[in-house]
Amino acid sequence: MLTLSYLRENTNDAIERLSKRNIEASPLLNKVLELDSERKNKQTEMDNLLAEANLLAKQIGLLIKENKTQEANKNKERTILLKNNTQELKTKITELEEEIKSLLYTLPNTPHHSVPKGKTADDNEIVFTSGNVPQLPEEALAHWDLASKYNLIDFELGNKITGAGFPVYTGKGAKLQRALISFFLDEAIKAGYSEVIPPLMVNEASGYGTGQLPDKEGQMYHAATDNFYLIPTAEVPITNIYRDVILKENELPIKKVGYTPCFRREAGSYGKDVRGLNRLHQFDKVEIVQIANPENSYTILQEMVEHVKGLLTKLELPFRTLKLCGGDMGFTSALTYDMEVFSAAQKKWLEVSSISNFETFQANRLKLRFKDKTGKTQLAHTLNGSALALPRIVAALLENNQTPNGIKIPSHLVPYTGFELIN
RNA sequence: GGAGAGAUGGGUGAGUGGCUUAAACCAACAGUUUGCUAAACUGUCGUAGGGGAAACCUUACCGGGGGUUCGAAUCCCCCUCUCUCCGCCA
Numbered sequence: 472m473l474t475l476s477y478l479r480e481n482t483n484d485a486i487e488r489l490s491k492r493n494i495e496a497s498p499l500l501n502k503v504l505e506l507d508s509e510r511k512n513k514q515t516e517m518d519n520l521l522a523e524a525n526l527l528a529k530q531i532g533l534l535i536k537e538n539k540t541q542e543a544n545k546n547k548e549r550t551i552l553l554k555n556n557t558q559e560l561k562t563k564i565t566e567l568e569e570e571i572k573s574l575l576y577t578l579p580n581t582p583h584h585s586v587p588k589g590k591t592a593d594d595n596e597i598v599f600t601s602g603n604v605p606q607l608p609e610e611a612l613a614h615w616d617l618a619s620k621y622n623l624i625d626f627e628l629g630n631k632i633t634g635a636g637f638p639v640y641t642g643k644g645a646k647l648q649r650a651l652i653s654f655f656l657d658e659a660i661k662a663g664y665s666e667v668i669p670p671l672m673v674n675e676a677s678g679y680g681t682g683q684l685p686d687k688e689g690q691m692y693h694a695a696t697d698n699f700y701l702i703p704t705a706e707v708p709i710t711n712i713y714r715d716v717i718l719k720e721n722e723l724p725i726k727k728v729g730y731t732p733c734f735r736r737e738a739g740s741y742g743k744d745v746r747g748l749n750r751l752h753q754f755d756k757v758e759i760v761q762i763a764n765p766e767n768s769y770t771i772l773q774e775m776v777e778h779v780k781g782l783l784t785k786l787e788l789p790f791r792t793l794k795l796c797g798g799d800m801g802f803t804s805a806l807t808y809d810m811e812v813f814s815a816a817q818k819k820w821l822e823v824s825s826i827s828n829f830e831t832f833q834a835n836r837l838k839l840r841f842k843d844k845t846g847k848t849q850l851a852h853t854l855n856g857s858a859l860a861l862p863r864i865v866a867a868l869l870e871n872n873q874t875p876n877g878i879k880i881p882s883h884l885v886p887y888t889g890f891e892l893i894n
Numbered sequence: 895g896g897a898g899a900g901a902u903g904g905g906u907g908a909g910u911g912g913c914u915u916a917a918a919c920c921a922a923c924a925g926u927u928u929g930c931u932a933a934a935c936u937g938u939c940g941u942a943g944g945g946g947a948a949a950c951c952u953u954a955c956c957g958g959g960g961g962u963u964c965g966a967a968u969c970c971c972c973c974u975c976u977c978u979c980c981g982c983c984a
Contacts, residue, residue, distance in 0.1 A: 514944050518953045525953090528965040532912040535964095547964045554964085717904090717941090719922095838941095846923095848941085 472575050472682075472835045474850070475507060488581035491588050491797030496578065503574050510567040517560040524553040576685065580832040582797050583769075583806035589796025595809070596796065601780070602789030605815045605871050613816045614866040615747035617873060618644065621893050626747070636737070636745070636752030643893050647868075647880075648755060650887035651861055652730050655757035655782065659858060662778050664728035664759055669708035671731055672699040677711040680837045682803040692734050701734035705758035706855045710833060713762055717848060718841040724771055725762040728858070730755065748862035749821065755861040761854045762839065765830070768852035769806075772828045775856045776808050779824050782859055785883040788867050789813040791820065805830045808856075812863065816870035821863040826856030 478485055482500055489496040527550045534543040587596050618624035623644025629637040640648050656666060678684035678700050683691060692701040702708055709729050718725070733756050737745075744750060759778065763771045776792065783790040795807040810824035831850040834840070840848045872879040877894030885891050 511944065514953080518944060521953060524964080528963095529912075531964050536912090543964080550964045 472572075472832065473578055473581065474831060474835050475503075475571070475575075477831075479504060479507070485581055488584070489578070491582045491586055492579060492800070493590060493798055494579070499574060499578065503571055506567050506571050506574075510564060510571065513560050513564050513567070517557050517564065520553050520557045520560070524550050524557070527553075579800075579802045580805050580829065582800060583828070585794075586800065586806055587794065587796045588798075590798040591796075592799050594796040595793040595799055597791055598794050598808075599780070599792035600789075601784065601791070602787070602813075604789050604813050607815050607870070607873070611816045611870070611873060613747065614814070614869040617869045617878065618747070621878065623647070623869075623893065624748070634752070636750070638748070638751065643888075643890065646888055646890075647865065647893075648861060650884055650889075651859075651864065652755060652757060654884055654887050655858055656728060656730055658782055658785075659728035659757065659759055659778070662726075664726040667709060667712070667727050667729045669702075669705060669712070669729055669731065671702055671708075671734075673702055673707050673711065674699060677707055677714070680711050680714045681707050681833050682836065683707060686802055689738050690736050692736060702731060703735045704733050704756065704857075705729040705731040706760060709758065709760045710762075710837065710839075710853055710855065713839045713851075714837045716839055718762070718839075718851065720764065720841055720843055723762060723764045723841060723851065724767075725760075727760045728757060729760075730757045732756075733860075748866045749817075751862055757858050759856050759858045763852045763854060764841070765849070765852050768828055768830065768854060772806065772808075772826065772854055775826050775854060775858075779810055779826060779856060779858050783810065783812065783823075785881070786864065786868065787881045788864070788871065790823075801825075801827065803827075803829050803832050805832065810857075810859075812867040814863070814867045814870050816873075817866070821867065823863045823867075824857040824859050827854065829853045829855075 473485070478500060482504065486497050486500065527546045531543045531546050531550070534540075534546065587594065589595070612620065615624075615626070618626075621644075622642055623640065625639040625641055628639045629635075632639070660666060672694065675684060675698060678691070683700070683703060687703075691703055693699075694701070708731075709727050712727070713725070732753055734753055735751075737750060737752060748754075759775060761771055761775065780790075780792070790810055790812045793809040793811065795804075795809060800807050804827040807825055807827040809822050810826070811820040812823050813819070814821050830852050833853045834850040837853075839851050839853065841851050842848055868881070869878055872881070877892040880888050880891050880893070
């Protein structure tokens with residue numbers, strides 16, 4: 472949620488930035504500012520009445536002690552009158568606050584000034600490309616065929632146990648999952664992140680904190696009896712560690728990494744690019760999260776991008792980095808880089824990571840703040856990125872590294888798998 | 895699932911209707927002293943809203959929501975959570 476003070480003081484800046492998302496925000500912002508100033512007036516009015524009532528209440532106490540009952544009763548009448556008036560004001564103020572909040576909830580984050588204009592994924596900017604696209608022979612197999620040829624993943628079995636999008640990994644397929652998870656975690660720890668294993672279900676407050684609620688309610692699995700949500704990403708529980716927290720400046724940046732399964736309903740995306748590992752309801756992901764001083768959060772974003780590039784390089788996968796355009800960026804992000812690997816048999820770029828700076832958008836909802844040098848409390852910046860999401864990495868590894876003798880494991884991964892070849 | 899006890903500031907913890915402007919201690923921060931560290935001493939030390947150029951003034955907040963009262967951390971009702979014991983169970 473954008474902060475009111477930012478919108479008040481930088482109205483035109485906000486309108487300009489939001490226009491990159493193809494949003495005409497000025498009518499809504501004017502409405503918000505109008506309601507806000509009305510709220511302030513009512514607040515002042517109410518405070519004055521309450522101040523007088525507080526004073527009278529104190530006097531009544533003294534008067535009763537001195538047995539001046541008559542005067543005390545006179546004051547009582549006046550106080551009752553004041554209280555009645557404050558109650559109306561209170562109701563009005565609450566209404567105004569609710570209205571402002573519900574309007575603000577509909578506004579996405581303001582894009583960073585470097586975000587390109589654009590409407591769809593086609594308008595994203597390719598900022599970096601690495602590695603050569605492998606040329607596979609005619610008879611090369613897609614990963615779902617390789618998965619069944621070598622007994623790595625059983626999609627049908629998952630279908631039986633749960634449903635579509637819940638694969639069962641078996642044998643070397645299972646070991647490969649575990650190897651990738653350990654590799655990603657170790658690399659992150661080497662880069663200074665500290666590991667956490669968070670809960671896989673979160674309560675409503677956490678969902679609101681990172682912005683999945685109320686925006687993407689339908690995308691999360693919901694355990695209705697207890698009103699818990701299955702996490703769509705480790706970002707939710709890990710960032711919420713710092714909900715309602717005031718950090719010291721010297722504690723920043725905070726760097727956390729966590730592996731979790733992720734659960735996504737993917738409502739509305741059936742039938743489109745869902746074959747094999749391309750889109751699942753449950754998948755594994757290692758997530759990096761940082762909480763940063765606003766002064767250097769964009770340096771940190773670059774550092775996170777470099778970290779993920781390093782992972783893909785070590786896995787010897789051809790990849791490219793995209794800077795997302797305004798129209799394709801997530802609701803809560805100010806700047807997002809996507810990482811895509813090339814899956815050689817499908818002949819497609821697959822998104823395997825999304826790295827974003829949310830600036831204060833999440834921190835505002837989370838009430839995640841720090842005390843700066845001058846002793847002032849201000850909102851921190853939150854950032855996160857996948858490092859990495861497993862299924863599409865596996866898809867690319869299987870397809871790109873297939874040979875007549877089997878599938879070759881990249882050398883950096885061999886210490887984790889314990890085998891060099893899947894055959 | 896059953897029974898009981900609780901929830902007060904960064905922490906411990908006092909506070910049963912006005913003397914609370916939430917005590918006291920600890921932690922933290924700044925300073926004095928010191929060759930350095932420690933100790934001691936002095937001071938500062940919640941969050942949010944409103945007013946003000948500022949000093950400052952003011953309002954709300956003692957798990958959450960409602961109520962009683964001129965006045966509530968304190969009394970009443972509802973909810974949530976935590977702890978202890980019992981039952982079930984990895």
